[in-house]
Amino acid sequence: MLGPLPRRHRTVIVLVCLVVCVAAGLVAGAASVVPVLLPTGLAAGTALGMLAAVVLVRDSRHR
Numbered sequence: 777m778l779g780p781l782p783r784r785h786r787t788v789i790v791l792v793c794l795v796v797c798v799a800a801g802l803v804a805g806a807a808s809v810v811p812v813l814l815p816t817g818l819a820a821g822t823a824l825g826m827l828a829a830v831v832l833v834r835d836s837r838h839r
Contacts, residue, residue, distance in 0.1 A: 781833065786833045789829065789832055789833055790829040790832075790833060793825050793828050793829040793832060794822070794825040794826065794829060795825075796825070797821045797822070797824045797825030797828060798818065798821040798822055798825055799821070800821050800824075801817040801818050801819070801820050801821015801822065801824070801825075802814070802817055802818055802821060803817075804817045804820075804821070805817020805818060805820075
């Protein structure tokens with residue numbers, strides 16, 4: 777979606793995306809009444825962050 781970027785920029789985007797999504801998952805898991813949902817929120821945030829990172833840095837042009 778962001779097009780061809782240098783490797784360093786892609787790495788920074790992926791790391792920021794993962795950190796934000798994992799933090800959001802932790803907050804969502806910690807905000808629940810059931811304490812078992814904390815690891816679930818962490819796993820969901822990690823999975824969502826990985827998916828969002830792939831979508832953000834993939835090259836949409838076919839070569």
